[in-house]
Structure formats: structure tokens, C-alpha cells
């Protein structure tokens with residue numbers, strides 16, 4: 505050990521970043537009795553998940569929905585009250601993180617981390633610099649909105665998703681560039697605020713990884729709420745007029761004017777400040793670090809998890825990756841099945857799915873059948889006045905094993921977990937047929953969809969199998 509390293513404080517694990525991946529990784533390591541430090545460059549712990557992404561956007565959605573339910577006069581809830589509510593929820597979450605780190609004896613080092621060797625992390629802050637020596641490192645430095653020189657984000661009327669706390673509900677017309685998850689979630693919120701929105705997406709459909717029937721049901725609902733889609737169109741340049749209007753010039757030559765523009769075309773991983781070269785690692789053009797299935801980089805003691813490794817870039821998954829990475833580092837066996845991870849999109853209405861899609865089953869040549877329950881046929885759906893919602897199950901035609909669940913409608917992100925559990929236990933749709941669900945609930949959709957699926961098997965001329 506050289507002189508510099510001798511002076512560095514030693515840790516079993518140094519975690520870079522306190523977002524979803526770093527938080528769960530650090531707590532897991534501490535629970536294994538390890539000495540852990542979390543290095544965070546922002547004064548607020550919690551990363552994008554708590555401060556700019558997941559929690560602010562879901563808090564905003566809930567506040568807007570509550571306000572719109574309370575009557576048309578309240579529909580334009582003020583931007584300041586929305587910002588206050590986001591602040592309240594986020595700061596409570598930050599306090600939970602702080603207390604968990606304290607209780608688990610985790611050192612929180614505020615400063616920017618960078619590598620200065622294979623096992624040495626430099627922490628730089630306004631107070632100066634110091635070094636940590638780490639047996640293991642977890643890079644959980646997350647991501648930020650991707651930018652483009654032709655789109656001059658000014659945080660006033662041309663904004664990215666980091667500026668969401670400064671959303672102006674008084675804007676009369678909004679353009680959103682990007683029909684991915686972020687663009688769609690914010691388009692739905694704006695529509696609920698009665699703000700006319702145009703979504704520009706370069707692909708021919710929105711959310712192209714979502715089951716087509718489900719995505720179409722959402723598009724239909726969004727259009728009915730005043731959202732305009734410009735699909736198969738790409739934004740080339742964004743400018744501002746002398747009156748402060750924002751103009752989006754499309755490659756097709758169209759020009760779309762609005763009061764504000766949200767630029768949501770994906771994420772750039774935060775690796776530029778890490779000095780990866782000092783530990784022999786490199787990132788790709790989007791800043792992402794490559795890992796193996798155990799989240800190890802090409803340096804076996806250095807792990808990476810969360811948005812910094814790219815897809816699927818979800819808080820839910822980042823938490824699990826952080827935990828699994830740390831367990832691997834300390835030789836603890838874990839069972840984690842990515843194929844069973846659900847996906848939740850907080851559009852209005854919500855979308856959620858788990859397991860296989862029809863496209864995947866068709867490609868794999870799996871004989872499957874579908875079963876559908878429309879919310880409008882379910883008492884709870886009528887009570888909620890959700891008449892566009894639907895739950896679709898996919899199951900094996902011969903074994904009736906449940907293979908996938910796709911939902912659009914109120915409560916979808918909670919409802920999905922029933923299907924997720926049945927898939928995890930390799931159950932068949934008979935378990936829905938033979939179950940009594942509370943009445944009136946949306947969970948009944950599972951039974952109705954299963955019965956619908958069995959009827960489809962019968963219609964197709966196959967022997968009638970009565971569920972036992």
C-alpha cells in the first residue's frame with residue numbers, strides 16, 4: 505500500500521450514488537456487516553428516483569388527478585401548490601434515506617466521486633478532497649436527460665424532465681418531443697390539466713415495447729383527452745420567437761408552435777466525472793458501462809447497477825440490481841428472475857405488464873390463447889367510470905399456464921402483481937377460475953379474463969376441459 509492509500513479510509517464497499525441502485529446496494533452491504541460509504545454529489549440524497557424522476561412525476565400525477573376529480577373549477581391547480589406537494593413528498597423520502605443510512609452505520613460522503621486507481625476513490629467537494637480505499641465498488645451514478653445541441657434547453661419554456669418542479673400550469677399549449685415513457689406520462693398529466701399537447705415521436709407508434717392492443721387503448725383515451733400525436737416525425741430544431749413562443753421544426757418540414765416544449769428523448773448515463781480510465785473501464789456513447797449477469801464490470805471487484813448500465817432504467821429494477829450486485833460481491837447467493845419483473849407506466853390510465861407479449865410468443869412458436877376482461881363489464885370498472893380499461897392474459901393452449909398479463913386502466917400497476925405471482929409459481933389460469941375475488945374489485949378481471957380465455961379454447965373446436 506502506498507502512502508496515499510495508507511491515509512485513505514478503508515471500506516468493504518464504496519457505493520457511488522445514492523439513488524435507487526446505490527441506496528439498496530448500500531443497505532444490503534451494511535446488513536451483511538460490511539463497512540460501507542455512499543458518495544453522493546448532490547446535497548439531496550435519493551438520486552433521480554426521489555428528486556427529479558419517479559417520485560416527483562408520480563406525486564405530480566396524483567395531485568393533478570385529485571384536483572381534476574374535485575371539479576372543473578379546480579382543474580388548473582397552481583404550479584406553486586404542485587411544486588410544494590412534490591417538495592413535501594421528496595423531502596420526506598430524503599429523510600427516510602438519511603435515517604436508514606444512519607441506522608445502518610453507513611458513511612454518507614457528500615462530494616463527487618472519481619477513480620484514482622483500481623481500489624481508490626477520490627471524493628471532491630467544496631471543502632476539499634479525500635480518498636477512500638474500497639475492497640469493492642458499486643457504481644450507481646444513474647443518468648440525466650439526454651440533450652442535443654439543436655434543442656436549446658433553457659429551463660424556462662424549453663425544458664427537460666429535470667426541470668419538472670418548475671412546470672407552469674398556466675402554459676396554454678405544450679409540445680412534447682419523445683413518445684417514450686416520460687413523454688407519455690407527462691402528456692397525460694398535461695391533458696388532465698386541460699393543456700392541449702402535441703407529442704412528436706419519430707417511431708410509427710408510441711411505447712413500441714408495450715402490447716399493441718394496450719398501447720392503442722391508451723392512444724385512443726389520450727386523443728379523447730385532447731392529445732395530438734405526430735408519429736413517424738422527428739424534431740430537427742427548436743427555436744424561440746420574439747414573443748417567446750417555442751417552434752419545433754420537424755424533418756418533414758412541419759413547424760409546431762407552443763408556449764412550452766418538453767424534451768424527453770431518453771437518458772445519458774452519468775459516467776463522465778468518474779475518471780473510469782483510472783480503473784481500466786470505459787463507457788459507451790450514451791455513457792453506459794457494460795456488466796455481466798452478476799453486474800460485474802470487466803474489473804471483477806467493480807460492480808455497476810441502475811441507469812448507468814442502461815435498459816430497463818427503472819427504479820424498481822435498479823433497487824434489485826444494487827442488491828443482487830452486492831450479494832454477489834460478498835458471496836451471498838440470490839435468486840432474481842428479470843423475466844418476472846413487471847413494468848408500470850403511469851399514464852392516465854395506467855399501463856402495466858409482466859411476462860411475455862403476444863409478439864414474443866408468436867416469434868417463439870408457443871401455442872397460446874388470450875383472455876380479455878373489459879373494465880366496463882366489471883362492476884368496479886363501472887363504479888370508477890373507467891370504461892376503456894382492459895386486462896388481457898396470455899396462456900399456453902395445452903397446459904393453460906399463465907404466460908403474460910397486460911393491463912391498461914385504473915389500478916393497473918397494483919393489479920399486475922396478482923398475475924406476476926401466478927406466473928412466478930408457474931400457475932395456470934385455472935387458479936383464477938377457481939378463486940373467489942372480493943366484489944366489487946378490479947381483481948375480478950382475472951377471473952373474467954380466464955373464463956373468456958377458456959371460452960376461446962372451446963370456440964376454436966378443441967375439447968371442452970372443465971377446470972377442476
Ligand SMILES: Cc1cc2nc3c(=O)[nH]c(=O)nc-3n(C[C@H](O)[C@H](O)[C@H](O)COP(=O)(O)OP(=O)(O)OC[C@H]3O[C@@H](n4cnc5c(N)ncnc54)[C@H](O)[C@@H]3O)c2cc1C
Pocket residue numbers: 520521522523524525526527543544545546549550551552553554556557558559561562615616617618644645646647665686774777778809810811812817818819820821822848850
Ligand atoms: C420523469 C421520470 C419518471 C420516472 N418514473 C419511474 C417510475 O414510475 N417507476 C420506475 O421504476 N422508474 C421510473 N423512472 C426511472 C428511475 O427514476 C431511474 O431508473 C432510477 O432513478 C435509477 O436509479 P439509479 O440509482 O440508477 O440512479 P439515480 O437515481 O439517477 O441516482 C444516481 C445518483 O448518483 C449521483 N452521482 C452521479 N455521479 C456521481 C459522482 N461522480 N459522484 C457522486 N455521486 C454521483 C447522482 O447525483 C444521483 O443522486 C423515472 C425516471 C424519470 C426521469
Ligand SMILES: NC(=O)c1ccc[n+]([C@@H]2O[C@H](COP(=O)([O-])OP(=O)(O)OC[C@H]3O[C@@H](n4cnc5c(N)ncnc54)[C@H](O)[C@@H]3O)[C@@H](O)[C@H]2O)c1
Pocket residue numbers: 681682683684685686687689704705706707711737738739740768769770771816817818848849850
Ligand atoms: N413508469 C416508469 O417506469 C418510467 C417513467 C418514466 C421514465 N422511465 C424510464 O426513463 C427512461 C427514459 O425515458 P424517455 O421517455 O426519456 O426515453 P425513451 O427512450 O423511453 O423514449 C424516448 C422516445 O423519444 C423518441 N425520440 C428520440 N429522438 C426524437 C426526435 N428527435 N424527435 C422525435 N422523437 C424522438 C424515441 O423514438 C423514443 O420513443 C426510460 O428508459 C424509462 O424506463 C420509466
